[in-house]
Amino acid sequence: MRHRSGARYEPLNDKIHRYRGVILIVSVPLLLVSIVLLFMPRSPIDAVTTTRKTVPGGGSVDGEKKYAVIFDAGSSGSRVHVYCFDKNLELLHIGKEIELFVQKKPGLSAFAKDPKEAANSLIPLLEKAEAVVPQELRGKTPVRVGATAGLRALGTDTSEKILQAVRDLLKEKSSLKSQSDWTTVLDGTQEGAFQWVTINYLIGKLGKTYANTVGVVDLGGGSVQMAYAISEEDAAKAPKVSDGQDSYVQKLFLKGTTYYLYVHSYLHYGLLAARAEILKASEGGNNCILNGYQGTYKYGDNKYDASAASSGTSYTKCRSDAVRALKVDEPACTHMKCTFGGIWNGGGGDGQKNLFVASFFFDRAAEAGFVDPKAAVAKVKASEFEDAAKRACKLNIKDAKATYPSVSDDNIPYLCMDLVYQFTLLVDGFGVDPYQEITLVKKVQYGDAYVEAAWPLGSAIEVASSA
Numbered sequence: 001m002r003h004r005s006g007a008r009y010e011p012l013n014d015k016i017h018r019y020r021g022v023i024l025i026v027s028v029p030l031l032l033v034s035i036v037l038l039f040m041p042r043s044p045i046d047a048v049t050t051t052r053k054t055v056p057g058g059g060s061v062d063g064e065k066k067y068a069v070i071f072d073a074g075s076s077g078s079r080v081h082v083y084c085f086d087k088n089l090e091l092l093h094i095g096k097e098i099e100l101f102v103q104k105k106p107g108l109s110a111f112a113k114d115p116k117e118a119a120n121s122l123i124p125l126l127e128k129a130e131a132v133v134p135q136e137l138r139g140k141t142p143v144r145v146g147a148t149a150g151l152r153a154l155g156t157d158t159s160e161k162i163l164q165a166v167r168d169l170l171k172e173k174s175s176l177k178s179q180s181d182w183t184t185v186l187d188g189t190q191e192g193a194f195q196w197v198t199i200n201y202l203i204g205k206l207g208k209t210y211a212n213t214v215g216v217v218d219l220g221g222g223s224v225q226m227a228y229a230i231s232e233e234d235a236a237k238a239p240k241v242s243d244g245q246d247s248y249v250q251k252l253f254l255k256g257t258t259y260y261l262y263v264h265s266y267l268h269y270g271l272l273a274a275r276a277e278i279l280k281a282s283e284g285g286n287n288c289i290l291n292g293y294q295g296t297y298k299y300g301d302n303k304y305d306a307s308a309a310s311s312g313t314s315y316t317k318c319r320s321d322a323v324r325a326l327k328v329d330e331p332a333c334t335h336m337k338c339t340f341g342g343i344w345n346g347g348g349g350d351g352q353k354n355l356f357v358a359s360f361f362f363d364r365a366a367e368a369g370f371v372d373p374k375a376a377v378a379k380v381k382a383s384e385f386e387d388a389a390k391r392a393c394k395l396n397i398k399d400a401k402a403t404y405p406s407v408s409d410d411n412i413p414y415l416c417m418d419l420v421y422q423f424t425l426l427v428d429g430f431g432v433d434p435y436q437e438i439t440l441v442k443k444v445q446y447g448d449a450y451v452e453a454a455w456p457l458g459s460a461i462e463v464a465s466s467a
């Protein structure tokens with residue numbers, strides 16, 4: 001009894017002292033659990049890009065994995081991207097890489113006369129994509145095909161036949177989950193918006209205010225897109241577009257934040273399409289083609305004389321042809337600020353202060369030698385395109401080949417033209433200050449790996465977050 005009552009009335013500090021071992025064993029894990037709970041993301045959507053839960057070798061700590069297979073049927077080539085997301089929409093490793101990326105040339109539009117052959121050109125990409133998706137997940141893994149400027153320029157009848165052949169191929173030959181409305185021609189605004197999502201997701205800007213996001217320019221072969229977030233007030237002031245045209249502003253809801261995204265895609269102003277526009281705009285021989293070259297430029301179904309003018313290559317004359325091709329002074333722009341061709345410029349603002357410029361801008365800068373071809377990103381000024389153009393425009397075709405060994409024979413006659421166009425597009429077209437720093441981007445570092453800076457990731461994020 002005494003013993004019991006003694007035990008009952010034992011002072012608290014004595015009890016603590018006697019059970020200190022047990023208390024320590026119980027409280028340490030409790031403390032650790034509370035710390036983990038405190039720092040856990042509150043909702044899946046808030047967690048996008050804020051936590052990294054990948055483990056070496058690609059496993060997900062919390063199990064749930066979603067794959068997405070996205071084909072980019074570009075005008076100059078077809079590419080496949082495979083991504084794997086965890087339940088917070090974080091990218092996970094696929095083997096050593098964080099993305100499977102395979103490309104091949106030419107693009108679907110090169111097979112305009114044979115839709116089946118066009119579709120079959122995707123088989124090697126499809127096989128590689130399927131191989132990295134675990135067998136048990138293939139039936140649940142969506143495959144989307146987005147065609148861009150090449151099919152847009154072919155017109156509805158021809159492009160629809162090619163798309164149908166691709167849909168049939170996916171249904172018959174693939175174990176991935178396909179749906180007919182997942183194989184489409186993307187409209188330019190979707191393409192631009194996806195590119196904006198890709199870049200801002202990878203650099204961790206989604207969920208921040210619009211003023212903290214970055215603007216994107218994507219210079220493809222057939223079209224060029226500009227996209228950046230604007231304020232709600234500016235969005236309300238967007239000019240109305242005529243019937244059948246894409247509206248200037250899209251409302252997006254990403255990671256708990258509403259964005260008003262200004263997007264415009266300029267068909268025929270991708271780098272390869274613009275060559276045709278410049279050749280058409282030049283009168284009496286072309287001053288952009290390098291001296292010593294006589295040839296024909298083929299784009300789509302058309303051919304253009306592409307011989308150096310007898311007056312010779314000239315940076316100054318080439319530039320005025322490029323300005324003319326861009327239709328910078330379109331008369332329709334008295335009531336609003338325009339880029340070129342009568343298109344509203346979106347009003348500028350903080351969402352455009354930082355520009356991430358992709359695709360051919362990076363490639364030509366690397367070939368012209370002012371950007372490291374192995375780098376993922378490079379900070380440059382538009383004026384560097386002008387300086388590089390001035391150097392290239394002075395060379396004849398033979399000297400240019402020796403000076404720029406990484407430029408292919410097909411592209412060398414157009415090196416002066418391409419660089420002049422890129423400078424003109426940025427400065428006269430988009431109104432970029434020649435001395436403002438811009439970021440040329442090929443890939444973006446994400447954790448310990450690199451991801452292609454291309455629109456398919458934006459499409460994958462959409463499909464993975466809705467499925």
Ligand SMILES: O=c1[nH]cnc2c1ncn2[C@@H]1O[C@H](COP(=O)(O)OP(=O)(O)O)[C@@H](O)[C@H]1O
Nearest residue numbers: 074075076077148149220221222223270359454
């Ligand atoms: O995923 C990508 N990774 C790297 N470069 C790409 C990717 N997608 C497009 N590009 C670049 O864009 C250029 C041409 O664009 P594309 O063929 O997509 O034309 P389009 O966008 O006008 O249809 C390619 O030469 C390549 O440099």
Ligand SMILES: [Ca+2]
Nearest residue numbers: 074148220221
């Ligand atoms: Ca493209």
